[in-house]
Amino acid sequence: MDNTQKEVITLANLPVSTQQILGTAESIRMELMHYTCALREVKTKLVVLSDEFSAQRKRNPIEFITSRVKTPESIVNKLKRKGFPLSMESAVQNLYDIAGVRVICSFVDDIYSVANMLTSQDDVHVLMVKDYIKNPKPNGYRSLHLIISIPVFFSQGKREMYVEVQIRTIAMDFWASLEHDLKYKKEVPDVDRIQRELKKCADDIAATDQKMMRLRDEIDSMRRNEEIRVIRNFPGEREDYVI
Ligand code: 0O2
Numbered sequence: 001m002d003n004t005q006k007e008v009i010t011l012a013n014l015p016v017s018t019q020q021i022l023g024t025a026e027s028i029r030m031e032l033m034h035y036t037c038a039l040r041e042v043k044t045k046l047v048v049l050s051d052e053f054s055a056q057r058k059r060n061p062i063e064f065i066t067s068r069v070k071t072p073e074s075i076v077n078k079l080k081r082k083g084f085p086l087s088m089e090s091a092v093q094n095l096y097d098i099a100g101v102r103v104i105c106s107f108v109d110d111i112y113s114v115a116n117m118l119t120s121q122d123d124v125h126v127l128m129v130k131d132y133i134k135n136p137k138p139n140g141y142r143s144l145h146l147i148i149s150i151p152v153f154f155s156q157g158k159r160e161m162y163v164e165v166q167i168r169t170i171a172m173d174f175w176a177s178l179e180h181d182l183k184y185k186k187e188v189p190d191v192d193r194i195q196r197e198l199k200k201c202a203d204d205i206a207a208t209d210q211k212m213m214r215l216r217d218e219i220d221s222m223r224r225n226e227e228i229r230v231i232r233n234f235p236g237e238r239e240d241y242v243i
């Protein structure tokens with residue numbers, strides 16, 4: 001069963017209360033389809049940027065990309081939590097993370113390179129930037145969050161769609177997954193100690209991320225010196241190489 005089939009079945013089983021708030025299963029499916037298309041556009045932009053970056057610098061800044069459209073239940077919960085009117089129109093107007101893309105980078109500086117490359121495109125409008133790397137959350141959470149809007153062209157015309165882009169390293173993502181699981185586990189004994197230890201792990205991970213970047217720079221510099229040495233000693237061998 002593919003994801004589209006799963007989505008149709010899930011929507012068919014929507015609780016009556018969710019349908020009363022957001023509309024019929026069919027209208028919800030149509031509305032969320034627009035967000036799926038917005039995700040496709042943003043993912044394509046990211047893949048293109050990653051391909052170009054890899055060709056220029058001979059390494060890939062993006063390890064992988066995941067994405068999701070919020071479920072109808074999660075949309076309703078967020079509207080309630082934030083005190084917004086309960087309707088699909090209100091969700092479209094007030095919730096900026098119905099479509100979410102998560103970009104996992106190799107190194108911390110890649111996060112900012114990817115963010116700059118994406119947000120400097122003239123059809124990408126930046127609404128909000130939350131830098132939880134420079135300003136981590138008290139629990140230790142680190143990630144760069146962008147709320148952007150991009151135009152998506154449908155048969156009835158162009159629509160500006162909001163997408164939340166979360167960009168972080170593999171290590172930050174590993175930490176966030178574990179911490180996220182803990183939030184949903186109601187009966188955790190000694191939760192204070194676990195939160196303290198998670199905070200300590202988050203700080204260790206941040207220090208390791210910095211160290212990995214320094215090591216990468218050292219390796220790059222050794223590689224460059226070796227290439228210069230080869231060109232000097234064997235000029236004819238590397239005619240194609242430009243320093
Ligand atoms: P999901 O299931 O990931 O979509 P909010 O937290 O939504 O009330 P805001 O300002 O919309 O407030 O969100 P913010 O701070 O930009 O964070 C939004 C998303 O970032 C969250 O989505 C999480 O995915 C992630 N996030 C933020 N803080 C933490 C954290 O402390 N730990 C972890 N693991 N993830 C975090 P949702 O909507 O919570 O859920």
